[in-house]
Amino acid sequence: GAVVSQHPSRVICKSGTSVKIECRSLDFQATTMFWYRQFPKQSLMLMATSNEGSKATYEQGVEKDKFLINHASLTLSTLTVTSAHPEDSSFYICSARNAGTGSGNTIYFGEGSWLTVV
């Protein structure tokens, strides 16, 4: 199946610093990517929808100035957590929609990124 790569898989950063997470679709072009946050034993919480070449659409309650999303190409979206604090520690997951002809708009997830802010 289609592959979505997320990097880094684990990152530890100091409080007050920024950290960037990359999401790449390896074998298809993704006009739309999604960013989720997941707390332990809970469901996926949609943070924002990222469309190539335009500004991301954030869900209610998600601070767009804190969680910067960039979708500069059809295969790459990035999430930057700015001025990170311990409460930002979480599992962040991206997904990408394969909108190619015959793909059925199937959505594939990345492997996730564990962020720990110390």
Add this chain to the structure above:
Amino acid sequence: GENVEQHPSTLSVQEGDSAVIKCTYSDSASNYFPWYKQELGKGPQLIIDIRSNVGEKKDQRIAVTLNKTAKHFSLHITETQPEDSAVYFCAASKGGGSYIPTFGRGTSLIVHP
């Protein structure tokens, strides 16, 4: 908007038994229903999906059924194995390129050897 309910939240079975997870959705315009398996510490992995033009789809030990009239769909796993233990998420979406899928809250499946 769409609302997806998933049951049960936890399912415990013995190895070799069958497991069934059920989801209901509210928006009759939804026509794409994927299922994802999430192992501990990993991202969800697409295991099977169904579109509204079919009522059932099977892939080896897993199958999905869809009842559009009742607006519910189910995941069936036969001959369960310990490696099937994971959290399973259902989702519902309209099939176009601009729609956001709505996920269920997940089912934690535990298969006891």
